[in-house]
Amino acid sequence: MSFTGLHTRPVSWEDRTLTCLTEDRMNRMEEEIAGFTGPALFDSACKNTEAEKMWERSFRAEEEHEKRLHTVKEMRNYAFDNFSAEGILLGKAGDDLCQRMLHRAGYAVMKTDDEFYAGYGMMKRLWAVPVENVDGGIRIPRELWLAIIFMNSEPNAKAYKNRAQKVYDTAANTLYLSGVLNAKVVVEDLLYQFRKASFEVTEEMCRTALKCHFQTFHNHRGELMLAHDALYDPWEFARRVDRGGLNMDPKALSKLYKSIIKMEDPLLEALTRALESVIRPGMSASETAEDVLLLAKQSAPIEGLREVINRRIVCLSTKEIDEALTELYEKVPRWDNLSMLTLQ
Secondary structure, X not given: OEOOOOOOOOOOOHHHOHHXXXXXXXXXXXXXXXXXXXXXXXOOOOOHHHHHHHHHOOHHHHHOOOOOOOOHHHHHHHHHHHHHHHHHOOHHHHHHHHHHHHOOOOEEEOOXXXXXXXXXXXXXXXXXXXXXXXXXXXXXXXXXXXXXHXXXXXXXXXXXXXXXXXXXXXXXXHHHHHOEEEHHHHHHHHXXXXXXXXXXXXXXXXXXXXXXXXXXEEOOOOOEEEEOOOOOOHHHHHHHHOOOOOEOOHHHHHHHHHHHHHHHHHHHHHHHHHHHOOEXXXXXXXXXXXXXHHHHHOOOOHHHHHHHHHHHEOOOOOHHHHHHHHHHHHHOOOHHHHOOOXXX
């Protein structure tokens, strides 16, 4: 989805943590989802007026440069014509949610963050609407059930979905290494994967899929960028490094990703152990350690990391916490440095 940080400029390092950013984004997304309440595009009650309001909130509107009115018929044709191709690009969470709706008369309840993102993406594609008075409820109209069945009846549907998921996973690993990534790199990878499979997808479909899977924003050159969920100021970061992220060679990327995870895991475990006996009720030692590590990757000062920890423990910091934090701070690779690498 489009990058949403905090409602106001962060005033503390706690505000900049992944935990806080995720909560804020989920609240905003729930507000946007509520805006889709009403008749679905394929419901008989949907008229041109309602359809135009839906269009204004859609991904398609973000790609259209000429402002004009749209009819229900035109929008339905667009949704039908592109459903099979866009459905292949849904990713695992979206595909699972789609299958649940298919087997439950078009209804499902979104439970995880990934499912909320996937459901939100379906609404922005004009396929689905929220179910009133049901927390996390989502439905697709009967007219699209056959489209889902047709999509899944494609002999190579599973292989196509796996190709798309592999690209998403590679992009996610890249974001963990570099913080930002130019969406053009991932779009080109998706187009290449599907050209090899003789399956047609468009650049617009690929960009839409990325908006459903990642936090996105536009840099100072107007380019669509992907950002790691924990990046609290992507615009400033992209301006500072002025790169599109790592140049992805899958084998080199995988090797670097695994080596960094192997190096970081003991640091996370040590800080988690140090926090477990003093963490405040309702807080998580492991989540706190992860929040601190991800801030360190963004070159946050060690005083900022201590501020986050001190807010979440019931006593003054201990020697064990200080030692674990210092080691983590000194050893964690920074995104500023890794974003400059070219992996080949």
